[in-house]
Amino acid sequence: MADNAAxxxxxxxHYQGGRLAYSASLFTLYVESVRIAFGLGRRFxxxxxxxxxxxxxxxxxxxxxxxxxxxxxEIEPYRYDNYYGIVALTIALFCAVVAPDLVxxxxxxxxxxxxxxxxxxxxxxxxxxxxxLISATLLFSLIPQAMLFLGNALAARNTFTxxxxxxxxxxxxxxxxxxxxxxxxxxxxxFAAQTTNRAYATGGFxxxxxxxxAITNILFEAGDGGxxxxxxxxxxxxxxxxxxxxxxxxxxxxxxxxxxxxxERGYYLVSLLAVSAAAIALTxxxxxxxxx
Amino acid sequence: MLITTESLTKRYASAVxxxxxxxxxxxGVIGLLGPNGAGKSTxxxxxxxxxxxxAGRAVVLEREVMGHHELRTLVGYMPxxxxxxxxxxxxxxxxxxxxxxxxxxAAARERTSEVMRHVGLLEERYRELxxxxxxxxxxxxxxxxxxxxxxxxxxxxxxxxxxxxxxxxMLELIRRTGHELGxxxxxxxxxxxxxxxxxxxxILIDKGRLVRAGAMSEFTEESQVLIIETDGGEPELAAALxxxxxxxxxxxxxxxxxxxxxxxxxxxxxxxxxLGLPLIRLERRRRSLVDLFTAEEQEVG
Numbered sequence: 001m002a003d004n005a006a007x008x009x010x011x012x013x014h015y016q017g018g019r020l021a022y023s024a025s026l027f028t029l030y031v032e033s034v035r036i037a038f039g040l041g042r043r044f045x046x047x048x049x050x051x052x053x054x055x056x057x058x059x060x061x062x063x064x065x066x067x068x069x070x071x072x073x074e075i076e077p078y079r080y081d082n083y084y085g086i087v088a089l090t091i092a093l094f095c096a097v098v099a100p101d102l103v104x105x106x107x108x109x110x111x112x113x114x115x116x117x118x119x120x121x122x123x124x125x126x127x128x129x130x131x132x133l134i135s136a137t138l139l140f141s142l143i144p145q146a147m148l149f150l151g152n153a154l155a156a157r158n159t160f161t162x163x164x165x166x167x168x169x170x171x172x173x174x175x176x177x178x179x180x181x182x183x184x185x186x187x188x189x190x191f192a193a194q195t196t197n198r199a200y201a202t203g204g205f206x207x208x209x210x211x212x213x214a215i216t217n218i219l220f221e222a223g224d225g226g227x228x229x230x231x232x233x234x235x236x237x238x239x240x241x242x243x244x245x246x247x248x249x250x251x252x253x254x255x256x257x258x259x260x261x262x263x264e265r266g267y268y269l270v271s272l273l274a275v276s277a278a279a280i281a282l283t284x285x286x287x288x289x290x291x292x
Numbered sequence: 293m294l295i296t297t298e299s300l301t302k303r304y305a306s307a308v309x310x311x312x313x314x315x316x317x318x319x320g321v322i323g324l325l326g327p328n329g330a331g332k333s334t335x336x337x338x339x340x341x342x343x344x345x346x347a348g349r350a351v352v353l354e355r356e357v358m359g360h361h362e363l364r365t366l367v368g369y370m371p372x373x374x375x376x377x378x379x380x381x382x383x384x385x386x387x388x389x390x391x392x393x394x395x396x397x398a399a400a401r402e403r404t405s406e407v408m409r410h411v412g413l414l415e416e417r418y419r420e421l422x423x424x425x426x427x428x429x430x431x432x433x434x435x436x437x438x439x440x441x442x443x444x445x446x447x448x449x450x451x452x453x454x455x456x457x458x459x460x461x462m463l464e465l466i467r468r469t470g471h472e473l474g475x476x477x478x479x480x481x482x483x484x485x486x487x488x489x490x491x492x493x494x495i496l497i498d499k500g501r502l503v504r505a506g507a508m509s510e511f512t513e514e515s516q517v518l519i520i521e522t523d524g525g526e527p528e529l530a531a532a533l534x535x536x537x538x539x540x541x542x543x544x545x546x547x548x549x550x551x552x553x554x555x556x557x558x559x560x561x562x563x564x565x566x567l568g569l570p571l572i573r574l575e576r577r578r579r580s581l582v583d584l585f586t587a588e589e590q591e592v593g
Contacts (some may be wrong), residue, residue: 012473015441019394022360028391041384043420105377113371114436117340118392119363130519198460291369292342 026124030116033132037098049097049260054140057090057198061144065151075200075237080169081248083144088240089122091180093244095133095188096205100198102129103189103283106290113292128288130189130280137181169248182276183240184209190279193286213237220257229261233271244266293477294319294444295339299348300501302334310502312348317478321470321492324480331500332480333372336446339478340369353444353528368437372448372480374429378422382413385421393440395558400439407435411465413487420513426459434465438475445469447479451486463490516551518560519577525569532563552575 039046064078078086103126106112115125128132153266157160187208190231192201216235220228242258245251246265258265293467295317302310310331317416331504337343338350341358348585357364377384383404392401408417409429416424422430430450439443450466481487487494494511496503522529526547530540534560537552549560562569 012406015395015399016474017396017399019365019440020396021394022364025364025392028388030386041381067383101379108371109377110371110375111377113369113373114377115392116342117363117369118366118389118440119358119360119372120392121360123337142448284334292337 013064017132022119025118025120026128027163029120030123030128030132033102033129033266034136036101037094037133037136044196046101050094051137053090053094054143056145057087057140058144059148060086061151065147068151068155079146079234079250080145080148080173081176081250082253083148084141084176084244085241087140087144088180088184088237092135092184092188092209092236094137094140095184098136099133099185099192099205101199102133103192103200104196104201107193107285110290110292112287116292120286122290123284126193126284126285130186130283133185133189134178134181138177141177141180142173145177149173172248176247179243179247180240182242183236183272186279186283187236189283191231193283209236217257218259227265230267232257233267234263238248239268239272239275243272293351294322294353295478296351297335297348300335300350300359300455301340301347302331302338302343303346303488308500310338310345313497313500313502314348314463315495315502315505317495318475318493320492321467321490322476322478322496323491324478325482325494326480326482326497326503327482329499330482332497333448334500335497336369336448336478336480339446340367348407364440364554366442366444368440368445369441370433370437370447372452376421376432380421381418382424382432382435383408386432387494389436390439395440403439403521404435404442407438408432410438410469411435412461413536414542426453427455427461430454430458430462431465434462434469437548438469443475445475445479447477449481450479451481451483457564459486462477466490474544484538490565517564517577518549518551518556519573520549520560520564520571521573522547522564523568523572527565529563529568529569532567533560538564546573 035041038050039048060078061083112122112125116122149169152166153159153162187202188205191205191208195204197199213235216231216238219231219292223229223231232242238258241253242265245253245258246269252265258268293316296315298314300310300313301308304346313331313335324335326332334343338345339352340356340363349356352358353362353366355366358367358516376382385395386408387404390394390403395403405417408414412426413431416428419430421432423513423541430453434447434450437447446464451462453460463468463486466477466479467474470490479486479491488508491508493505493507495505520526520529526542526545528541530547533540533549534583538556538559539552541548552556561574
């Protein structure tokens, strides 16, 4: 006790400084959530999975860049519209691993109480968490795309012409990156918000991505045409690729189920937005009812 | 008044958590006392504006409702349950929460060190919260409630899960925080001893209703008793005292006589002599709040 008194006597002073606006608190929450997603400010072990996945997402673009610089021509194997096939899986795994860190703490540790008692509304809180995860996925989709674009531009005979010719690809790159992050991020958060068990959250989400695609493909084959073709709108990977193809208005890869289904490709994007909205609604509902 | 509630009622589908609770709470260190399920946590959540009362109203620091701004500046809340993520270093979490309360980053860091020193965790501040003992976690929870320097702290069962030594430390910490830093504190507890040791004012609630509220001194005045041991004659003596309108309860092999006024001494002695009982012990003692509360509860029940 004597020690304590001595320590106390060094002086506790009240806070005299200013306080920032509510929006600054929300920004703090956003930044911290993005940091959590990449394990920043945590032990090294929390950085391993996100950074490894990020590396995996970037490597194909880096290789393509290398090849392009050697052969001095545009990168052929990877285009802006099909690169997502490669990174979609790494984004899905990233969301699967990170979503339980972002929202699981509220379910497991009831951390939400510390924010709500500081005046952060539940709706703002969960909206920011979802936004943070989606923006974290943008690194996965935009870094490799930026590398492809730069590589192509530098390898092209005339860099300036390449940039002006392909400038309309940029909004499409960003739009498709956003919708991919939206679907995978909102689904992963919806799973993580329902359970205290990390393995269930991660496993459930991965199972949904893989099984929905497998099952819809089986149904597609079994249905053999007719209205059955619309089952493809229920497969996560088909929806992702279909939406990307729609955004880039690029031809459907020949021979795929999507090619044979032959329906309006905008439906994939509609399905993507509808599923994301449902997942977000489920998460919001959970958060509005979460006990403190 | 620090807090005023008027007919504050909270009904859930299956239960009534608060039943027309009206109480005026002065500034200071306030003990909110009641058994589990008495409505303590519900009252806190209403005061914080986290849940809406079914009826009635609550005024905290002269404000009807707690909006964003009020919560961020006026109140620090320590939840009852464990609320920290395990993998985050304590200082990181508390700095972050200070920023959530509106402090700029540099100030948040400075305040974090300040409050962690206050709660005695300065040396351990970079450890992950998951590695903290229960006592350290409770102190870290107090630190996060204090970090934005609010004039009012609501502490929900701050001694929960602590061993006797940890409880002593926590109570001492609360006492210092309240009395030396001039911060008003409402602490809830189901342990009377906690409240008795640190609070200036006590509110007893049970089943969502106010049993009693008053300054600690009132309770101690009333808790004066006379302990009498008469080698088996206690029931007889109690009955005789009852006739002379002196309250007494048997406790084990002793009789506790309410010392309402000095005259009780004479009355009691006279009665003992009258009954011819062997007087083994006659002692003046302060009755503990535990007894008092049990008595109140019986009356209410």
